[in-house]
Amino acid sequence: MIEINGVSKRFGKVVALDNVSFSVRNGEVVGYVGPNGAGKTTTIRVAVGVLPPDSGDVIIDGYSVTSEKPKACARIGWVPESPIFEMEFKALDYFIYLATYKGLSVPEARRVGKELLELVGLGDAMNRKLATFSLGMKKRFALAVSMIGDPPNFMFDEVLNGLDPQGIMFFRRVVEDFRRRGKAVLFSSHILSEVQMIADRVVFINKGRIIGVYTMDEVVKLASPHIVIVLKQIDDSVISILSRFGEVEVSGNRVILRNPKAEPSKILEELVKSGYSVEEFRVSEERTLEELFMKLIGGETR
């Protein structure tokens, strides 16, 4: 489990993270969504222990990244957006080198390296220099390294960026496999359709602040087409009428009719014919996650 607790980070005068808090439970994939510069990568770099926070902490399975970094980092794998390695190494050699930091002996690291590099599709490239790797190969390599010791938590930072469809498919499968195996996965992306496909929950961040945390069900609801109807008076009869046209949510004298099954004019006509005084009748079309996000940025926080 990954717990981000009130993390703040400044770079000079720029506030990169402002009291960011959320968690990723075991067996859950959390999409971390925000525009470029929102603070996604900074959050993840703090969470994997490479960037010390100004305040707050990240707890990985009960271990603090700031005060118990070796224990915390042993339980987390990280695939950066643009992995940078020491390019003079050959892939397997560098894998072995990194694996020794995770406590593996050289022969053990060699065996594990061959297995994992094969698993991520780099079996033919393990004796190639890292300098010759494409971005996709580097990400696969980072994934292989992050899988050393089979940690229970993973962080994927914009991992689908720059990948070909095959690569995207590969990482999607990996994430789904991790979820099935009960791992906590934080998946940052600005490709919202991907997040929509993979994530169980979505955390929206903008300008270093969390602006919304939604389950996918909630996101679907927020994004679905609906009609907002404000009536002078609401009773069981009107709810009964509206229920025939879709899912009804009542809040005061305001009714939200989701996924309407009839034309809005027909619904309005029915209400008027039944003698209800309609003060407002507003039709909202289906929204994409992008539109929802833009709307959230526009001030609709939760």
Place this chain on the structure above:
Amino acid sequence: MRQAVIIDFKRSFIRPATIIALALFILLGIGLSYLVFYTITATMKPVGFLGYYKLSNDSLTVVGVAYSAWGERLGGEATIIAENCTTSVAVAPLGYQERCSRVAEAKQSFADILNVSINLSRQLSSVENLGVRVNISTRYGEVVATASSAPLTTSVAIAPVASSITAVAYPARAFVSPVPFLPFNIWFLACRNEAAYIALQTISVKNTVKIFALIIRNVSAPHIPLTTAIPGGDGGDCNFVELYYGYGNITVTNTYELSKALAEARLRQLAKVNSSGPLFAEASVEGSEATIVARFGGAVAHAVVNARASNPETILKTPIVTAMFSQLSTASQFMPIVFLYLAYVLIAKPRSIGALEFLASMPITRRDLYLVRLLAGVLTTFASSGVLVVSTALSMLAIVRYSIDPLNALLLWIGLSLSLVAVYSLFYMISSVLKGGSYLAIAILTYILIWFVMPIAATIIALSIGGPARVADVSRTIVYLNPTILYEYISNYILSQITESPITLDTALSITSTALWISLPPIIGWLAFRKASLSS
């Protein structure tokens, strides 16, 4: 962690820059060894010959050994020339005269003892005085040994040893062509009809040239190697020889005094040689001063060997050791470039491209990361220094036949290693503070400043303040500011021991300076590195 240090060490040590630098310095060491060797061999002949000839049944037999300047038996090829000489010479080889004509010749290769015969039955009747010339060719060079007989018309006479044994006296039948400065004493024992003959080559240190000390390699006082040639098997008393030695500075001028001295001396048997044929015995004498006594049959010959005269001298060691130091000094001067580069490869470059960030996500602290690469560089300094010192010592040993002793080699290794650790610490600190190009610029500037500008500037300042007299003082002072001061100190210490001169560098200051160079830069570097951004 340990494994990571080893991997980083391997890639630091095996990388082309390190290997090329080490190879260059090893080649430099070999080159210097050859230079020293050729300087020495140009000054002296490194080959000697000890032997005798016999003339019996019209057959000339030459028996002998060739030896190097350091006492090693040599194999080679010998050409023996029998000559007819116009006049006889009683004492050879000093009086061997050149007006001789060749009558017979034989050539033979030999591995250890040369033993070659020439049949002179047809030529001997025309020979007035037999002259024997032996040309020896070995891997260390060539030597010519000569001897001549008394007129063959009379019975072969061999001059008895002079009563004063301090004089050099050879029996007529002996070849003694010692190298100019021997590491050991040579006796030539000839015995015939109970008459003892002895040839003693004594060594006077005072009159030798500087190269002397090289040749007494491995001869540490009071150990004196003694080489003896005993021509046995000719019916004389040489079949049974006992060598004794005793302590005491015995000076003998006549037989009476000899008997008295021998009676008073505490003699101990040194070697007992039972020889039925030609023999070249080698034995060692212990004692700062010793009397060597050779006894065979009823005759006793003796010689006083002043062991102190054979003490290892420093004079020749000095150019050898100085050559070694100059090679290692060059290394200490230019190896910093390698460590400047290593600090760049291990920290500055990966930091500038952001490669340390992924590494930092491993389950280690940032301090671990800092220490791993610091230790990898430190190990590289020790390994590189080891290679340099060992290769230099071995190339000297292989080529010059003399090298620095193991303890001094160990001291040199420690000195060079810690000096290079200090150098690496300095560059590691800079690489922890600055990235990539900035690091390279500042590091190169620092290198030039410390190793080149500072000494020149100090000299100029010294000259302007106090004239040439002040230069040495200022140079001695600013050397403490150099990270390689410990190497300077240790080489200075070793040289002072060899030349018995005082150490010019201050022990406490040298150690303190090195300790500060090693410890302070990494601490300062850590203060910068612990909070530094590792992203590109």
